[in-house]
Amino acid sequence: MSNTLLALIVLALGAIGYVIGRQRALKATDGDQRKLHSLPSYYGTNVLLKTMVPAFLLMLVWLLAQPIVVDRSVRAGLQDESVRQDRSVSLVMTDVRRVANGLGIAVEQGVMSRDEARSLDTQSTDVRARLGEAGVALGSDVTPAVLEAAQQYRGLSGTGDIARFALVVALALAGLGWGVRESTPSFRARNSVERGIKSLLILASCIAILTTIGIVLSLVFNTIEFFRIYPARDFFLSTTWSPSFGGGSELGILPLLWGTLYISLIALLVAVPIGLFAAVYLSEYASKRVRSVAKPAIEILAGIPTIVYGLFALLTIGPLLLRVFGDDTVGWMDGGTAVMTAGLAMGIMLIPFVSSLSDDVINAVPQAMRDGSYGLGATQSETIKQVILPAALPGIVGAILLAASRAIGETMIVVLGAGAAARLSLNPFEAMTTVTAKIVSQLTGDADFSSAEALVAFALGMTLFVVTLGLNVLALYIVRKYREQYE
Structure with a gap:
């Protein structure tokens, strides 16, 4: 499911919620704004915020978490040495992602069907040739283990996309219903909107701070891992820089x-x-x-x-x-x-x-x-x-x-x-x-x-x-x- 389409659906629901919330508040007072606690626009904005903000937050968190969960699930099946063929899991996962992306492109261009992409077999099919028809070039031959992992990767990603689409739309609809139900003359819509905007501002500040913390922690953890492998004394005091991925650096x-x-x-x-x-x-x-x-x-x-x-x-x-x-x-x-x-x-x-x-x-x-x-x-x-x-x-x-x-x-x-x-x-x-x-x-x-x-x-x-x-x-x-x- 397209993320753009999902975002447009949430935006449309938010706009619909704004109109419904505003009209419901006015209808409850027969169009007399003086009987409302807040201006009619606040009632519409309250519904809009409750419809869009939780849905977009869930969508953002899902987009960040899904690749991590899928990667870990696929990596678990690549720990066997016979599967990796003397290569690291990271390098095998790079091939898996390339093949998975290639299968997705081939399906989108109609070179193969979804069912064929799921059942593709290296023993009877030259995967590189089939993907080449879709303009996807692979640097090496595709082993059965890599193809199987790539198919698993696509399957899990597809399932995650469908679940994300359904849950985000459901949450947006739930927020719309909640906001519309609150659109009564006695509801303090302005206070609710101002609290919501304040929360969004705090969230924006936290994102900036958490991003900085994340950058620092990613450096710190990987630096600690490096010093477990290579002596810190040699790193800071040596006058020679000669890296070699074959060893002896x-x-x-x-x-x-x-x-x-x-x-x-x-x-x-x-x-x-x-x-x-x-x-x-x-x-x-x-x-x-x-x-x-x-x-x-x-x-x-x-x-x-x-x-x-x-x-x-x-x-x-x-x-x-x-x-x-x-x-x-x-x-x-x-x-x-x-x-x-x-x-x-x-x-x-x-x-x-x-x-x-x-x-x-x-x-x-x-x-x-x-x-x-x-x-x-x-x-x-x-x-x-x-x-x-x-x-x-x-x-x-x-x-x-x-x-x-x-x-x-x-x-x-x-x-x-x-x-x-x-x-x-x-x-x-x-x-x-x-x-x-x-x-x-x-x-x-x-x-x-x-x-x-x-x-x-x-x-x-x-x-x-x-x-x-x-x-x-x-x-x-x-x-x-x-x-x-x-x-």
Whole structure:
């Protein structure tokens, strides 16, 4: 059953409930609104909320829980070594999902019937060929165990879809009946609606908080699992990064941390002076007309996708640096991908972060401090250097730290501009890599999450999370201290 169709049905029932609830309340008083406790629209809204909210919540929870339950049910039959054929359960489940999705596509396109999809047999049918007729390509042969598990997967998913459709519609109808029954003149519909809206607002806040908690817990649990397999001492102190899914990996984070911090440092050396000077000009020297054009133009840089910056680094900055510092000139640079390439591109990306935040901080400095400085005979430049910038320094430092945390978490610019070499070097014209780039590479493809080589991505993510969280907390502390001083 289509989720879109189910959602439209619930929306339609909600709209019908609104009309019925409103009309029922008015009919009970012969159209005299003064005899109602609340406005007629509140009675309709009460029915609408009772119809839609519980139904959509059940639908959301079901959509989240069903894949987990189906996966566990199918996994239970794949624990036997003879079924898995020396592969991990995760890899077998990947094949099961592909075949199950392929069967679903084949049924939708009419290549095979539902009954045929349930009874398909590898001994008498080439499954890859049949699915190929529907445009579904499989990377390997389908074993009888995988096909049987895929058919079970589709069967359980289909049963779950039917049950979800029936229960959601039934709950919506029950809510509609409940709301309509409450639509009497003495019912406090406004109070009920306001409580319902307040509950929805609280739920929205809880979802945001629970999402954050879920992200942290997923990192923590997988990081703990990684350190059960790989020594924490080697991870944090080793200077070699050499993963190998065949075994014998050396997973030291130091070269990745060094590349992350080195590229971020170069980016800040580009972004901080340019962004700060731009902020000073916009806030102290530029006319209103120039400011109205220049400030949005600078902030356009913040809206450019990072993949575009990565392509700019790869196609423009890298070749330009290679012509200046390459083998034909000073010989410092061997290729276009290097720390300097990624750092310059990232620095350009960070300019609006530093500029916009610093501009807001400088404008927040009280005008009385400027007037006092001018009254003592100081020039505009002396006022900026000796009064405004020192007063705005805490806020500017906070802006820089926020930009630094943004630089540390960047991925696409690094992947395209910095290369993939994990090394400890001071040469900014050599290729290096960062923590985020290696997280992507370790989780690309069909990763076996029972191996240290895949789980190391979560340990890298947890380390990066702690670093950026520390920078953000420090930045917020400085900014709040500044605001308490001048607001």
